[in-house]
Amino acid sequence: MLSLRSSVPLTVLSGVLLVVASCAAVQGSAALASTLFDVVSPAGVVAWRQLFGAATLLIIAAIARRLGAAGALLRRRPRGEWGLILALGAAMAAMNLSYYVAVRVLPLGVAATMMFLGPFALAALASRRGRQLIGPLLALLGVVLISRPGGAVDVAGLLLGALAAVALAVYTICSGRLGDRGGVDSLALASVVSALLLSPIAASHAAEPTPAAWAVLVVLGVVGISATFLCDFLALRLLGARAVATLFALDPVIGAIIGVIFLADALSLGVGAGILAVAGGGALTMLTATSRSRAPRPETDRGAGAEGAEPNEGVSGSGR
Secondary structure, three states: OOOOHHHHHHHHHHHHHHHHHHHHHHHHHHHHHHHHOOOOOHHHHHHHHHHHHHHHHHHHHHHHHHOHHHHHHHHHHOHHHHHHHHHHHHHHHHHHHHHEEEEEEEEHHHHHHHHHHHHHHHHHHOOHHHHHHHHHHHHHHHHHHHHHHOOOOHHHHHHHHHHHHHHHHHHHHHHHHHHHOOOOOHHHHHHHHHHHHHHHHHHOOOOOOOOOHHHHHHHHHHHHHHHHHHHHHHHHHHHOHHHHHHHHHHHHHHOOOHHHHHOOOOOOOOHHOOOOOOOHHHHHHHHHHOOOOOOOOOOOEEEOOOOOOOOOOOOOOOOO
């Protein structure tokens, strides 16, 4: 039987396809969620999506550990690890809420581009050489093109996208540090924290969904969080954190494509060029900023604690 690890080309191809599938799951679920906004508010969609996603992740964590869910989750943990779990869950809740509200007023590609500024900004802050500023400057140009397209983009939406980027940056830092200490069960716990924080919103919007909407919310939790988590988890093992973080620059591009095809988003030439500039600048920034170390931290908002990953490698977060 042909092993993924025994065939370098197959390993690379499999890892790339997993990242593409992950990006498509994130952006596709956001597009699907936007179709519910006339029935369920964005806040309600986020809250119920997170609850269903957290439940699925608990099952995944239990299977991964080959233990009962309680045995995996309630083991003794250092106080610092609990702090990271709480911070990660809070960042996840803030990121999801601000991003989905932004999707209601912004084209999907623009919202995804704004949120992508979070992990790329962390890489930019790590830049120490002049040539490492090329990526940030290119992305800055992209943001200017997006935010000044002749009034076609909602300013409040851009601010929400920026808030999602800040939350994603915090999420990325906590996710990387937690990945060094815990595994799948730690990130599942963080997802539960996020769901608990959003539970008052879920309760207040419980009467909104129709039966069909409930089915879509379950799909959003399974696809938008759990499927993304699995794809990122496997991609990290196959490619390593640096390659995966770089490939996440596909997020805004895939978001723009999905938005145009399925949501009839209208993107001007300037906005389209801005999305490509941010994606390219982010990829270049991550490449140059992580070239000095085998332990890159800047990644996207999704993913898993990479049990079995190389020591000191960063871990991407799960669940936008």
